[in-house]
Amino acid sequence: MDGARQFGAGLGSAATAPLDDLxxxxxxxxxxxxxxxxxPYDLRNLNQCATIxxxxxxxxxxLGPDTDEPPPPDGSFLSERAADAAAAAALDGIRDAATDFIPGRSWIRRLSGAEQHSRHVQSAIQAGRMRRAFLKGVGxxxxCAPPAAPAWFRPRGRSQR
Structure with a gap:
């Protein structure tokens, strides 16, 4: 995505960041x-490589790709990646400015339940990562051949189906 489009797409989210805090x-x-x-360790109905x-x-x-997956070739040029980085930095600045005007922001986040929900989101992400790693180990x-195992894994002989 080019920097201008990325900036435009993220502008609304950055400007409305206080809604998350409240x-x-x-x-x-x-x-x-x-x-x-x-x-995270549930194996019900996961008895075949295809289901895993x-x-x-x-x-x-x-969650996005696992750390064992190579990044997809995006065919972008260095100047496009620089524009994307600049857009991300500008959006971070807008998000910070939009949330900085809230006095006692950390207290508001706690009292509104936003902090608790944020912790729940992070907990769910961590559990998902843990489950994915567990399932790749089972694979x-x-x-099993990838994707039911890490991308680098090569099954010995015939892999299970």
Whole structure:
């Protein structure tokens, strides 16, 4: 995405950041992360490599690519990446300016429940990452090919289906 488009797309979110602090707008937690938070080691209905891979794909959709995945080639030039970085920095500045005018912001976040919700979001993300790593380990143990195992893993002989 070019810097100008990125800036335009993120401007509304940066300017309305105080709504998050006042708990008037909440970040959505995907169902797959809530399930991971409730039971990160659940293996029900995950008895085949294909089902393990499908669950990992659901987690990837919610979390983004795992650290073992190479970044997709974006074909961008250095100048485009610099423009994206500049847009991100400008949006951070706007977000900071929009939230700095709130006196006692940390207290407001605690009293409004925004801080608790933010912690819940982070907990769900951590549980999702933990579940994805666990499932990739199970996939390796069962000799599954990626994506039901880490990208670097090569199954021995025939992989399970």
């Amino acid at each position: 708990n008037l707008r909440r970040q959505h937690i995907p169902t797959v992360l809530l399930q991971a938070e409730a039971n 891979g499908a669950e990992i794909a659901r987690l990837d959709e919610a 390796m143990q069962r000799n």
